[in-house]
Amino acid sequence: MSSRVISAANDSSNEAITLVPPQLPPFLANVFNLKPIVGNPSRGEAKLVHEAVRALNNFLHTPDLRDTNLSIELSQHLFDIQMVCHRQKYPTSVLPNDVIYDPPTLPSYISVELKSVTGPPSNKEIASVHSALRISESFANVPSIFDPDLHVQLSQHLFDIQLARHVQRSMVQRAMTAISVSQNQDTPQRDSGGNIPETQTSPTATPGQVTEPTETQRPILKQSNSLNEAVSYQNPNERDVTHGTELMIEIRNRLDDISRILVGTQNSLARGFNSSSPHTYDYKGIGYDLGAHSLINNRGEVPEDHNLPTFKSSGNAGTASFSINNLPESELARYLRFYSLGEDMIEEGEELKIKSDIINDARAALSRRLYLKRR
DSSP states (O other): OOOEEEEEEOTTSOEEEEEEOOOOOHHHHTTOOOOOEESSOOHHHHHHHHHHHHHHHTSTTSTTTTTOOHHHHHHHHHHHHHHHHHHHHSOTTSOGGGOEEOOOOOOTTSOOOOOOEESSOOHHHHHHHHHHHHHHHHTTTOTTTOOHHHHHHHHHHHHHHHHHHHHHHHHHHHHHHHHHHHHHHHSOOOOTTSOOOOOOOOTTOOTTOOOOOGGGGHHHHHHHHHHHHHHHHTOHHHHHHHHHHHHHHHHHHHHHHHHHHHHHHHHHHHHHHHTTSOOEEETTEEEOOOOOOOOOOTTSOOGGGGTOOOOEEOSSTTOEEOOSTTSOHHHHHHHHHHTTOOGGGEEOSSSOEEOTTOHHHHHHHHHHHHOSSOO
């Protein structure tokens, strides 16, 4: 079930990379037909993997997936795709400080200003891209607004600038190590009599010409080390191993954080969905009991903690009901903020409101978050 990266040398001695996706379970494979990617991935191929990742996150705790590594393998496959896309756009012959990373053009509902990044990014530049990506993800369940192509471009842009920062830090660390080694080698050693050897001068010095001692020539050694670092950076094998290991550790840590949030959310969803399983049989057929379970947000809170209305049992065969259409606009806005949905739909003021002309989209977003039968 694991993903694979295959390199096959062609006639021109270049390497054609084949990215093999993990095997999806049938209920996902019928929707997302992931095929091996030969060479540079197309935008459509990258978008399909992003969609598969989002879909898988909704089913992580189903019995078929509970004990598998599919989520990790699919994330690794997406990482491999983004790495190939990065190499395609930014050749290794160009040093990191000279590369310009252009962000995608953002729509009006993502109120974040992204500018071109030259060389390694600052914390502020990375934070801006993170914010834009989070806003984009918040509309994932609103098809009329969510742009999957833009989401792929934003995700790739974040990958590119984070890799640029990693390369810069790696080069600085190697340069400091090289300088430290050089200084240790240049330290004068005392002879057996305890005397420090005389500093050597150039044998070509003429009478009356002062020749600089070896110690004063360290700037030249530092320049040489810098050049060696540039050559070392261009070594694909060394760079790939270092970058791949450190980036995978970072991705693994972030996946751990996301998993903790998903566990709480999915457990809450399971309580609501499990109560709709058929459990009553009579001559009228199957009866359903939806229960009266509230859905927690990503902080583990329930709507009642914020004085928001929620599902209530109707007393009729134990069923529950909650009408989003009857929610006042202010409570609808508070609900969106409670679940971190469509933040750009909310208008601030003494009382939260929904921006004009998108109240139906706001109700649809909340409906998809709460109900099994989504609209």
